[in-house]
Every structure is written in structure tokens, then in C-alpha cells.
Amino acid sequence: MFPTLTIADIPHHEGKSVTLSGWLYSKRSSGKLAFLQLRDGSGVIQCVVSKADVPPAAFETAQRIGDESSVTVTGTVRADKRSALGFEIGVTDLTALQEARDYPIAAKEHGPAFLMDHRHLWMRTPRQRAVLGIRATLIKSIRDYFDSRGFTLTDAPILTPAACEGTSTLFEVPYFDLGKAFLTQSGQLYGEAAAMAVGKAYVFGPTFRAEKSKTRRHLTEFWMVEPEVAFMDLAGDMDLAEDFIVEIVGRVLEKHRKEIAGLLERDIAALERVQKPFPRITYTEGIERIQQARPETPITWGDDIGGDEETILANQFDRPVLMHHFPSAMKAFYFKHDPTDDNLALGVDVLAPEGFGEILGGGQREDDYDTLLARIDAHKLPREAFGWYLDLRKYGSVPHAGFGLGVERTVAWICGLHHVRETIPFARMMERLTP
RNA sequence: UCCUUGGUAGCUCAGUUGGCAGAGCAGCGGACUGUUAAUCCGCGGGUCGCAGGUUCGAGUCCUGCCCAAGGAGCCA
Numbered sequence: 403m404f405p406t407l408t409i410a411d412i413p414h415h416e417g418k419s420v421t422l423s424g425w426l427y428s429k430r431s432s433g434k435l436a437f438l439q440l441r442d443g444s445g446v447i448q449c450v451v452s453k454a455d456v457p458p459a460a461f462e463t464a465q466r467i468g469d470e471s472s473v474t475v476t477g478t479v480r481a482d483k484r485s486a487l488g489f490e491i492g493v494t495d496l497t498a499l500q501e502a503r504d505y506p507i508a509a510k511e512h513g514p515a516f517l518m519d520h521r522h523l524w525m526r527t528p529r530q531r532a533v534l535g536i537r538a539t540l541i542k543s544i545r546d547y548f549d550s551r552g553f554t555l556t557d558a559p560i561l562t563p564a565a566c567e568g569t570s571t572l573f574e575v576p577y578f579d580l581g582k583a584f585l586t587q588s589g590q591l592y593g594e595a596a597a598m599a600v601g602k603a604y605v606f607g608p609t610f611r612a613e614k615s616k617t618r619r620h621l622t623e624f625w626m627v628e629p630e631v632a633f634m635d636l637a638g639d640m641d642l643a644e645d646f647i648v649e650i651v652g653r654v655l656e657k658h659r660k661e662i663a664g665l666l667e668r669d670i671a672a673l674e675r676v677q678k679p680f681p682r683i684t685y686t687e688g689i690e691r692i693q694q695a696r697p698e699t700p701i702t703w704g705d706d707i708g709g710d711e712e713t714i715l716a717n718q719f720d721r722p723v724l725m726h727h728f729p730s731a732m733k734a735f736y737f738k739h740d741p742t743d744d745n746l747a748l749g750v751d752v753l754a755p756e757g758f759g760e761i762l763g764g765g766q767r768e769d770d771y772d773t774l775l776a777r778i779d780a781h782k783l784p785r786e787a788f789g790w791y792l793d794l795r796k797y798g799s800v801p802h803a804g805f806g807l808g809v810e811r812t813v814a815w816i817c818g819l820h821h822v823r824e825t826i827p828f829a830r831m832m833e834r835l836t837p
Numbered sequence: 838u839c840c841u842u843g844g845u846a847g848c849u850c851a852g853u854u855g856g857c858a859g860a861g862c863a864g865c866g867g868a869c870u871g872u873u874a875a876u877c878c879g880c881g882g883g884u885c886g887c888a889g890g891u892u893c894g895a896g897u898c899c900u901g902c903c904c905a906a907g908g909a910g911c912c913a
């Protein structure tokens with residue numbers, strides 16, 4: 403029987419004798435005294451082993467064991483100002499479950515390649531543990547947001563018959579006698595079908611992109627949440643995106659304020675400013691703003707807004723900015739075009755502040771059968787693959803809209819992390835399939 | 838796929854004009870009863886990414902390849 407007490411609960415047990423199990427995070431020792439930093443996933447506490455207070459074998463164990471050895475410690479909880487937690491354990495006994503040697507990760511500087519090679523161990527460090535916890539809270543906040551507002555979770559398949567958008571490169575897998583299947587790059591089209599069934603739907607799952615993207619904002623496998631709502635236009639979609647982001651950032655901040663400000667040393671004020679209303683600009687206004695801010699490198703209407711341009715725009719505001727009405731040529735076939743200007747698509751992107759880039763993209767979908775069919779032909783997509791999708795426009799079509807939010811980019815923004823590889827337990831990237 | 842910068846001890850890096858392979862940290866042994874990246878003494882540790890080439894001699898110069906980091910394109 404192992405103790406159920408965790409380090410996080412220690413402040414409620416002052417003066418009592420407790421037993422804790424965990425891992426040796428670090429150790430300093432002198433001749434008759436050893437300071438063990440014990441880690442159990444809920445926190446870290448200093449355990450003081452005095453030679454006079456423990457059996458000789460326990461003291462020898464304390465002197466001998468290396469970092470990340472698994473141990474069970476018994477001792478008295480006492481308040482101590484010198485401890486970071488405010489408490490420490492005066493150890494009366496200690497046993498090692500397994501004695502570790504030569505733990506590769508030191509409390510020193512390491513390069514990203516080394517850390518990613520040791521991701522299975524790196525995730526034990528307090529900083530990484532905090533990021534994983536924040537990711538978990540963000541995902542719960544996302545689910546709670548939709549679950550409490552009448553949305554129904556409608557999981558989309560991961561194995562799909564064809565490209566959803568026909569653009570990105572897809573991962574191929576053999577599929578019995580049916581030939582090839584592909585890993586999904588978006589659940590959106592299925593989300594649209596679900597919205598026609600349940601009204602408000604959301605898809606939440608992993609997504610795969612086989613593009614050879616090698617940047618700090620890209621993973622080949624990432625998680626995306628994609629709400630889709632029947633009877634919603636672009637304006638409603640933007641309101642939803644704004645309300646959603648305010649809510650989920652607020653929830654994470656509420657629970658993890660100390661870790662974000664302390665361990666992650668992130669500017670909390672920047673997150674506190676994430677309040678309604680967000681600035682809203684059209685793509686056209688965005689291009690004008692970039693031209694003014696950076697006259698030396700011309701940009702013209704119709705150009706893509708790349709990473710540098712996103713940062714220029716984001717830096718002009720103190721909170722996320724909604725950019726909408728993009729050139730229709732830039733967007734996928736399913737976007738509804740502006741009824742007053744066919745060159746514009748009713749899409750919206752959200753750029754996170756401080757150069758963290760695009761975290762959300764969405765818009766109003768084309769709901770007219772003939773228009774959508776013509777669009778599929780114009781994009782040279784196989785009609786037969788979209789038969790079921792076209793059906794949605796044949797049987798009770800309604801205006802509808804939705805968006806996709808990238809979980810990893812959102813975590814990177816909230817945590818102030820430079821690279822998305824730290825925001826997922828085990829990152830999959832172009833050059834990395836292990837651990 | 839393209840561009841840039843890298844690859845030297847377990848880790849982070851230095852290595853001059855081509856002339857004996859180095860430091861800090863980690864590890865191991867020892868000392869120390871209040872340490873916070875403890876301190877002090879001692880010790881071990883190398884396929885200089887790989888394969889060729891030039892040279893009396895290559896970590897250093899040349900060619901090819903592999904790998905990594907950052908960026909571009911594409912995207913969330």
C-alpha cells in the first residue's frame with residue numbers, strides 16, 4: 403500500500419508525521435545532513451535527513467542515491483521560512499524503490515535537440531510539468547466552454563478518404579481493399595454535417611499535416627478544436643471566437659497565475675488584457691497598416707500575410723486582433739464569398755499578440771448547392787468525393803459558420819513559449835518521431 | 838524543397854597562422870550539521886558528425902554525404 407498523500411497537500415499536515423513517495427529531484431549533502439528535494443508530480447518539497455534522526459541504512463541510502471531515484475520518505479511536516487513551499491519534512495525514515503544513476507538531465511543548460519531526445523525525462527522538470535498542466539487546463543476549459551453552451555461533441559474520423567481542402571500534403575495509410583486512406587487534416591467538413599444534426603457541434607481531436615514545415619509554429623501532429631454552428635454568419639462567428647478566447651484564457655489564468663508568472667516568467671498583464679472587445683480589421687485594412695508600418699518592403703493586396711507581417715499587425719494592438727474578409731483566392735473552396743464583392747471570402751483569423759501568430763482561423767461556409775459545386779470544379783477537386791458534403795446543401799441548407807483553434811499555438815501564447823514543441827507531451831515534427 | 842548557422846568529453850562550449858585534445862558543469866572517491874545551480878580536495882572521461890582528398894603533419898584547408906537549430910513557402 404502506497405501513501406495517498408501528495409506534496410501539494412503538505413501544508414494541511416503541519417506538525418504531523420507523513421509518508422510520501424516520489425522521485426529525488428536534486429540533493430545536497432554534508433557529512434551528517436542531507437537535503438533531498440522530493441518531487442511527486444504535485445510539487446516539490448525539501449526533505450532534511452539528519453544522521454542522528456534516521457536508521458544508519460536510511461542515511462546511507464540518502465547519501466548514495468542519484469537524481470530521479472524513486473523513494474518513500476517518512477517524516478514530520480514543519481514550517482520553515484527557508485523552504486520555497488513554506489514547509490519541509492524532517493525525515494525519520496527513507497527507503498529507495500529504485501536507485502537511479504547518471505540521470506542525463508542536469509539542472510544546467512541543455513540544447514533543444516538534447517532535451518527533445520530526452521523528452522520522456524525532460525517532462526519531469528517543474529517548468530515542463532507546469533506547461534503540461536496548463537495544456538490540460540486549457541483543454542478542459544475548451545470542453546467546458548462548449549459543453550455549457552449547448553454544443554454537442556461530435557468526433558470526426560481520423561482516417562479519411564480524401565483531402566478536406568485538397569491543398570495540404572496528407573499522410574497516407576493502406577486501407578484494406580479500399581486502397582489508401584489519409585490522416586485527417588481537419589474535422590471541419592464532418593463538423594458541418596454534425597451541425598446540421600445537432601445545431602451546435604464541436605470537433606476536438608488530433609490533426610495531421612504532412613507538409614515539410616520546419617518552424618517554431620509547426621507540428622506534423624497537433625490538436626485542434628473546431629466548433630461549427632448552424633444559423634450563424636461571419637459576424638456571429640467572430641463574436642463566438644472572441645467570447646471563447648476571453649473565457650479560456652481567463653480560466654487558465656485563474657488556475658495557473660502563479661506558475662505562468664513565476665516558473666514561466668511570463669508577462670501576466672498581457673494576458674489580463676485579453677478582454678472584449680478585440681480590435682477587428684479587414685484584410686484590406688491589414689495590408690494598408692503593414693504598408694504604412696513597413697514602407698521599405700512593399701506588400702500588395704492579394705499577398706499572403708506571413709509571420710513577419712502578422713507580428714507587425716499584432717504589435718499595433720494590446721490584445722488579440724480579428725482579421726476578416728480575405729481575398730477569396732487565398733481561402734479554401736468552402737468559404738462563402740461576400741455577397742457584395744465576390745473577390746472577398748467571409749473568413750476570419752485571430753492573431754495572438756506579441757508575435758505568437760495565428761491561433762484561430764474560420765469563417766462562414768458556402769451554403770448554396772450550385773455555388774459550392776462550381777467552386778469544387780474550379781478548384782479541380784473530385785466531385786464524387788464531396789457527394790455527402792454537397793448533400794448538406796441539398797437537404798435543408800442553412801447559413802453556418804465555425805472556426806478551428808490550434809491548441810499548441812494557444813498554449814505557446816499563454817505560456818510565452820518560443821516554440822510549440824514544448825506545448826505537447828510528445829511532439830511530432832518533420833525530423834522527429836521519437837521518443 | 839530552398840536559404841542561413843552549426844556538429845569537439847554525459848551536458849554547455851573554447852580551440853589562434855595547419856604543429857601534443859581543453860575549460861566549466863555533471864559523474865566517481867574523500868571532507869563538511871542548514872544547503873538552495875552548496876563549498877573545498879582528488880580522479881576518470883574523446884571515432885573532434887561520416888567518407889574521401891591536400892599536406893611531413895588536419896579539430897583547423899578542400900569535396901561529398903548525414904544530422905541539428907533557425908527561417909522561407911504552407912498552415913492552426
